Amino acid sequence: MTVSEAAELTRRFSREALVKGIGEEGVRRLRSSRVAVIGCGALGSTEAELLARSGVGFIRVVDRDVVDYTNLHRTHMVGEADAEQGTPKATACRDGVINIDRSIKVEAIIDDVDSDNVEDIVRDVDIILDGTDNMETRFLINEAAVKHDKPWVYAGVNSWYGTVMFIEPGRGACLRCLMPEGFEGRQASCDVIPAIGTVTTMVGSIAANLAVRYLAGDRPEPGVLYSIDAREGSIEKIRVERNPQCPVCVMGRYDMLARRPALGLLTRVCGSEAFKLRLTADAPSPEELSSRLASRFSWLISRPNYVKVITKEGVTVTVLGRRVVVIEGAANEDEARKAYNEVAEAAGMPVLVDAAPRP
Ligand SMILES: [Zn+2]
Incomplete structure (x- = not known):
């Protein structure tokens, strides 16, 4: 920490440093x-x-x-x-x-x-x-x-x-x-x-x-x-x-x-209406994924770490990072699987057959 950084820390956290049990030493400890x-x-x-x-x-x-x-x-x-x-x-x-x-x-x-x-x-x-x-x-x-x-x-x-x-x-x-x-x-x-x-x-x-x-x-x-x-x-x-x-x-x-995490299985997320799927292999990068999906889905949002589309049935499919897919708005597991498969086929990702993914 430079002298000016230390001075800025002292100024910014001056009230916190007055608290018993914290002090200036506590502020420094928190910073590190x-x-x-x-x-x-x-x-x-x-x-x-x-x-x-x-x-x-x-x-x-x-x-x-x-x-x-x-x-x-x-x-x-x-x-x-x-x-x-x-x-x-x-x-x-x-x-x-x-x-x-x-x-x-x-x-x-x-x-x-x-x-x-x-x-x-x-x-x-x-x-x-x-x-x-x-x-x-x-x-x-x-x-x-x-x-x-x-x-x-x-x-x-x-x-x-x-x-x-x-x-x-x-x-x-x-x-x-x-x-x-x-x-x-x-x-x-x-x-x-x-x-x-x-x-x-x-x-x-x-x-x-x-x-x-x-x-x-x-x-x-x-x-x-x-x-x-x-x-x-x-x-x-x-x-x-x-x-x-x-x-x-x-x-x-x-x-x-x-315990090993369940891969390639659709599971209902506790406490919500969503389904979750952990992919068996990395999905394409978000840039690649959005270019593959853009022609198939009229509603698409792409960010550096996720891609989200809505199927024509109104189900939302989000690929988060490159391993996790969240499906929202599906009434049951069959509908969730169908929505995921529509996206997977267009994106070149493994398609779900019943409970296990097809390579
Ligand atoms: Zn214990």
Whole structure:
């Protein structure tokens, strides 16, 4: 850091430096910190925005989804133009962070988080924040965090209620200590989760606050579950004991990391009307894809990292990055497959026959 950069930091964060537990040293620590925010919806966008405003120097944001109108009532750093254009949430988060502070380094990853990439996402950061909306990814993050000895903040929201826990491997309970049944033992629910922006922001703020304290050197207590009831206006803190038999943080068994992601299968996205497909091979580049599709589809949007078209049946097909396809507006799996195949045939991508792709 140059002398003028140090002076600018002192000036910009002068109020933050006055906060007990942070100080000028905390501001400097935050500036040299690296964080990963996994999921950039309501929770993740709140966390990313607050970390950016707190002065964190590097933020990696990961999300495979695009912004739509149903996100606007609770998601930070997005607006109607993003919903109209279907901006990827990771891109919107990155642009929002840069708008707050141009000197922050931001890496936007438009991808599904699975056992193939989660370790790369977490291995070079100081802390991970949960901005996801499903337990499968959270159990996966927990294993990757414990394996690589990275602290992380678990956060979840449902209606007026929220839960947050700071997890530091080796110093208190992990997520699997809190939920010993693990992902396999849980009753999977794909219902749309009720959500209101006041509560997602409150919960995201508590999560970001724990991360800021950790990064600034004001160590929060690990393994304490915050249980938030926003309608009642109460926050209860519950100490979670470490499970001496925990398969993850005690035994070092990483079942979720060992599972291979399902390739070439259409799956319904929990909590939404969309279907998702992870391709078995890279799709053509967005430029190539849009030139191949332009003559077949009258409605097409192309950006550096995604291409989106609407079929004549009114189904939206978005190729995100080069491995993930999201199909929206299809009434069922058959319709989703048909819409994908229409795009795949025109683009020279593998066509889906029943549940498996034809090479
Ligand atoms: Zn554990």
